[in-house]
Structures are given as C-alpha cells and as structure tokens.
Amino acid sequence: MEKMKLKMLYSDLKSDIDVIEKELETALNSSSHMINDASLHLLQAGGKRIRPVFVLVSAKFGQYNIDQMKNIAVPLELIHMGSLVHDDVIDDSDMRRGRRTVKAQTNNRVAMYTGDFIFARALEYVTSIENPRVHQILARTMVEIVNGEVIQIEDKFRVDQNLKDYFRRIKRKTALLIESSCELGAVAAGVDPKNVRHLKQxxxxxxxxxxxVDDILDFVSTDRQLGKPAGSDLLHGNITLPIILLKDDPTIQRFIQRAEHGFVTEEERMAMLEVVRKSDAIKEAVKISNLYLKKAMKEVEALPNNPMKKKLRDIALFIGKRKF
Structure with missing residues (x-):
C-alpha cells in the first residue's frame, strides 16, 4: 500500500523516471561479469528514487530538460547506491530491503570494488554538465558523505554521544545528498539564486x-517489513536518536555492551525492542522529525507559485509519515 502511494505521487513524472531507470541500468553495465552482476542485483532491489525525483521537481522551477536533468539525477542516485554497498560491508549486513546484499552474495572485496565502480560511474556521468558549480557541489557532497561514513565508524557503540553528534552524522549520512539533489536540479535548470537557496534548505x-524516520522505523517495524532484523542499527553499534534519548536505561546499556562483543541473543533483542517501543523516546523522536518537516514546509511556502509546490509538500509529508 505504501509503495503504491509513493508511485501515485510520482505518477506525472513516470516517463522521466523511466528514462532515469534506463540510464541507471546503462551506467551499471560493466565489462566485468562479477561487478556487472553485483551492480544489477543492487538496481533490481529497487528503491524509492527520492533523490532523482527531487532533482526533477526542483528543476521544474526553472528551464526543465530531461536530457540534461538525467545527467544530474543518475549520478546522485549512483552515489547513494554506492554508499549503500559500502555501508553493508562496514556493518557486515547480509540483508537489505528483504534481499541479500552485494557483500553477502559475493564477498567484502567484490562489494567494495562494486561500490567504487558505482562512484566512478557517477563522476563519469556528470562530466557532460558544463556548469562548474554543479561539479563543485557534487564534489563537496561526496567529500562530506565520506567524512560522514568515517564519523559513523568512529561513533560505533559510543554511548556518550549527544544530539549534536547525531544530527551532524545524519546530515552527512543522508540529508546532504537530498539537499544536493534539490540544489543541483535547481542550479542546472537556471533557477534564480534565492529560490535555489529555498530548495536547498x-x-x-x-x-x-x-x-x-528511518531510525524510528528500525525499532517499531517488524523484521518482515524491514527486510532485516528490527534493531539492526543498534546491533551494529549505530547509536540513533531513540537510543540517545534512552541511553540511561539499564536494559539498553546492557544490550549495547553485549552487542559490542557479539553476544546478543534473540531474547535480548526482543527485550530491547520492547523497551524502546514502550518508551517515550519514539514519541520524542517523531516530534523532532516533525519539527524538521515544519521547517521544510516554510521553505516551500517561500517558493514562487508553481504546480511543483504541492508535489514538494506531498512528498515531504509522505517521507515524514511513511511506514516502511
């Protein structure tokens, strides 16, 4: 049901999204059968394509041209996909979206090179864009994403982190690439600087x-809905917002200690999930997410009249209220 709602939101962009899907398939084609199979496995696992959609919607505030926009949308989605492959190696994850990861299907070395190949393809695609500002924004984005990945490794199982640490990490992990999708779509389409800033923000x-919301769903969703064990973030040492809000709870502290040494039982996982789900931490995390959504809506209101304003609102609300 949720995926059908998302497709409905994108329905008027379907033909352009189809163009991007075909370009992604072309971009992931490699002369190496091993990398080719691994890349296509990742593509076939699907995804929400949030980043390409934000490129397209933002570009519609300017001079829209799908032949140009695909060369922005494709590399941004490739960067996202490549980072997922590397994430799964770092977290030793065997499942993503209910499918085996590239790392699980092959091995860590093949997965790392597959991620590197996808990043390289992203850089190759963007060379067709003449605007130097596009290259500067994309380069800055990639640097910060890598910094974010390193920070996430440094923060694993670190229970003394605070909200500032968490927000800094998720900005680099997720928010920056979505921010850049909106900014790059607008810049490439010649949107005026004031509205580029609104779209970027x-x-x-x-x-x-x-x-x-992703971090909340990791605790409140079922294993089946997630396509991986609920609580996987904490199992891998990633201290997310609900846990920061609950870090003084003895059950949580004990779970983190045992998870760090790889000794967690299924009973302990279920006990941890029950503590999180019954706590006020989930409600507090939802409130914080909603505050960000409220700020996003203010940026939409500041944009000029355009049919895409409603699209931005609808997608943002879907993201904030989604159940998968």
Whole structure:
C-alpha cells in the first residue's frame, strides 16, 4: 500500500523516471561479469528514487530538460547506491530491503570494488554538465558523505554521544545528498539564486526528517517489513536518536555492551525492542522529525507559485509519515 502511494505521487513524472531507470541500468553495465552482476542485483532491489525525483521537481522551477536533468539525477542516485554497498560491508549486513546484499552474495572485496565502480560511474556521468558549480557541489557532497561514513565508524557503540553528534552524522549520512539533489536540479535548470537557496534548505530539512524516520522505523517495524532484523542499527553499534534519548536505561546499556562483543541473543533483542517501543523516546523522536518537516514546509511556502509546490509538500509529508 505504501509503495503504491509513493508511485501515485510520482505518477506525472513516470516517463522521466523511466528514462532515469534506463540510464541507471546503462551506467551499471560493466565489462566485468562479477561487478556487472553485483551492480544489477543492487538496481533490481529497487528503491524509492527520492533523490532523482527531487532533482526533477526542483528543476521544474526553472528551464526543465530531461536530457540534461538525467545527467544530474543518475549520478546522485549512483552515489547513494554506492554508499549503500559500502555501508553493508562496514556493518557486515547480509540483508537489505528483504534481499541479500552485494557483500553477502559475493564477498567484502567484490562489494567494495562494486561500490567504487558505482562512484566512478557517477563522476563519469556528470562530466557532460558544463556548469562548474554543479561539479563543485557534487564534489563537496561526496567529500562530506565520506567524512560522514568515517564519523559513523568512529561513533560505533559510543554511548556518550549527544544530539549534536547525531544530527551532524545524519546530515552527512543522508540529508546532504537530498539537499544536493534539490540544489543541483535547481542550479542546472537556471533557477534564480534565492529560490535555489529555498530548495536547498527544503532538501536539508526533508533529509533530516527522512533519516530520523528511518531510525524510528528500525525499532517499531517488524523484521518482515524491514527486510532485516528490527534493531539492526543498534546491533551494529549505530547509536540513533531513540537510543540517545534512552541511553540511561539499564536494559539498553546492557544490550549495547553485549552487542559490542557479539553476544546478543534473540531474547535480548526482543527485550530491547520492547523497551524502546514502550518508551517515550519514539514519541520524542517523531516530534523532532516533525519539527524538521515544519521547517521544510516554510521553505516551500517561500517558493514562487508553481504546480511543483504541492508535489514538494506531498512528498515531504509522505517521507515524514511513511511506514516502511
């Protein structure tokens, strides 16, 4: 049902999204059968394509041209996909979206090179864009994403982190790429600087909400809905917002200690989930996510009249209220 709602939101963009899907398939084609199979496996796992959609919608505030926009949308989605492959190696994850990860299907070395190949393809695609500002924004984005990945490794199982640490991490992990999708779509389409700023800020606020909701769903959803064990973030040492709000709870502290040494039982996982689900931490995290959504809506209101304003609102609300 949720996926059908999302497709309905994108329905008037379907033909252009189909163009991007075909370009992604072309971009992931490699002369190496091993990398080719791994890349296509990732593509076939699907995804919400949030980043390409924000490129397209933002571009519609300017001079829209799908032949140009695909060369922005495709590399941004490739960067996202490549980072997922690397994430699964770092977290030693075997499942994503209910499917085996590239790392699980092959091995860590093949997965890392597959991620590198996808990043390289992203850089290759953007070379067709002449605007140097596009290259500067994309380069800055990639640098910050890598910094964010390193920070996430440094923060694993670190129970003394605070909200500032968490927000800094998710900005680099998720929000920055969504922010850049909105900014790059607008810049490439020649949107005036004032509205580029509004779209950029909208993307940042929506991206922050998106990741907070992801972190909430990791605890409140079922294993089946997630396509992986609920609580996987904490199992891998990623201290997310609900846990920061609950870090003084003895059950949570004990779980983190045992997870760090790889000794968690299924009973302990279920006990941890029950504590989180019954706590006020989930409600508090939802409130924080909604504050970011409210800020995003203010940025939309500041944009000029355009049919895409409603599209931005609808997608942002879907992201903030989604159940998967």
């Amino acid at each position: 909208f993307g940042y606020y929506v991206g922050m909400s998106f990741q907070i």
